[in-house]
Amino acid sequence: MSGSPSRVYVARLAGLPVYDPNGDQVGKVRDVVVMLRPGTQPPRVLGLVVEVFTRRRIFLPMTRVTSVDAGHVITTGLVNMRRFEQRATEVLVLGELLDRTVTIRETGATAVVFDMAMEQWRTRDWVMSKVAVREGGKRFRRRGQSHVLDWTDVNGFAQVEEGQGATHILAAFESMKAADLAGVLHDLSPKRRKEIAAALNDERLADVLEELPEDDQVEILAGLDTERAADVLEVMSPDDAADLIAELPTDTAERLLTLMEPEEAEDVRRLLTYEERTAGGLMTSEPVILPADATVADALAQVRNAELSPALAAMIYVCRPPLETPTGRFIGVGHIQRLLREPPSELVSAVLDTDLDGLRPDDSLHAVSRYLATYNLVAAPVLDDEGRLLGAVTVDDVLDHLLPADWRESEQQEVDRHAT
Known part of the structure; x- marks a missing residue:
């Protein structure tokens, strides 16, 4: 494995891109899989959990890894796309070993694991050789002192720890998007999910x-x-x-x-x-709502909110007061693409689309999907009989209900059939 450093810290691997020999990205590293061994033998590194672009997590054996460094991982190009399923003998380093409380053999002090390092032996096997810990015992000169110790210098990995923390695993995944972190949690044990959620x-x-x-x-x-x-x-x-x-x-x-x-x-x-599969059951009650005297600049400032989904940010809804749903009389919608072409000082009421009748809360899922398709929209207003805005339906919520409940598993089964 030429070009690889002799020691690699696992927390730094989280999120690194994985490339094939042609330089095309395969996915991102999400964890390291090891097998604990009896006595003081360091764990053998079996491979990496890699998230490919369909958000599926696959297993990449270390025998398929040709290079590991601080910026990327390179594979042989032969990747099995089957979904990773953790076996009883396997342990996830980031998911299960970080934040573990261990005992330092020499002093008997307790410490918390905040990172671990793996290295390749002359046999070409990778092992988890080092443990980075932060301890708070009185035997050291100051509380919170950090140490990098040999695997043989610590005890405590073989036991299941109740109330294990999650500080360091969350630090490793800090830059991860919510959807990706959700994928990590889904693949962990209920115990670890509970501990990480609490943190x-x-x-x-x-x-x-x-x-x-x-x-x-x-x-x-x-x-x-x-x-x-x-x-x-x-x-x-x-x-x-x-x-x-x-x-x-x-x-x-x-x-x-x-x-x-x-x-x-x-x-x-x-x-x-509202019934679940109706416009009322699908809608959010917090779209971007503005008064008629708002300017284009006001509208663009509102949709810059990073917490808005792309579909919700694609349209503003102009109403008479009150502006909380259910609002006063609904006037019309402003398409952001149109607003971007207007002077910032222009009133949104001058560039509204007033031709959309809007959905009714009891409209069926089929009616909602036909409405979006007919008018080429990614979002639509939902109005009551008095013409007040109740909320907005977005295309992502419609897709969630149009696809079968097990669509992710169905996609995986199709991939597996082609892989065999």
Whole structure:
């Protein structure tokens, strides 16, 4: 493996691009798979978990890795696209060993693992040879001192640790998008999911929950104390929060709604009154809403909000006061592509599309999809009988309901059939 350093720290591998010999990117490193061995033998590195561009995680054996350095990983080009499934004898370094509490053999002091290093032996096998720890014991001159120790210098990896922290795994994945972090959590054990969720702040956890399957959402929410669960639901988009609450037992759902801020709970309760596969059940109650006297500059400033999805940011909705849903009378929509061609001082009311009748909350999923296709839209207003704006439906929410519930698994099965 020419060109590879003699030692590679695992936390620095997270997110590195993986290339084939032609320089084409295969995916990104998400974890390292090792096999623990008896006694003091260092774990053997079996391979890497690599996320390919369909968000599927595959296993890349170390025998297929030709180079590892601080900037990238290069493979032989022969990659099995089957989904990675962790075996009972396998351990994920980032997912399971970081933040583990261990004992330093020489002193008996306890320490927390914040990184680990692997290196290639002369046999060409890769092993996990070094453990980077931060300890707080009194035997050292100052608390929080860091050490890089040989694997043989520490104890504690063989036991399952309850209440394991998540500080260092989250540091390794800090730059990861919410959807990618959701994928990491989905592949971990329920124990680690619970521990990592507990360490995330409310905003980050809300973003991740919105990207997880319903079963994982319910499991993670059940692992939080009730007050924190309510806080996280408040941060979520009202439509996603409503979908999640609808999956909970009735008494649990009501308790959480009672603990939420009244305004946030009111939005969620209103969405819960609609059937799931209708415009009302699909819509978000928080699109970008502006008054008629707003300028193009005002509109563009609103859609620059990084928390808006591309579909929600593609259109503004102009209404009479009040501007909270349900609003005053709906006037029309402003297409951002059109607004970009107008002077910033122009009033949005002068460039509105007023020809869209809008959807009704009881319109079926089929009617919603036909509406979007007919008018070439990625979002659409939902109006009540009085012409007030109730919310907006976006194309991503429609696709979530048009595709079968197991579409990710179905895609994987198709890939596996072609791989055999």
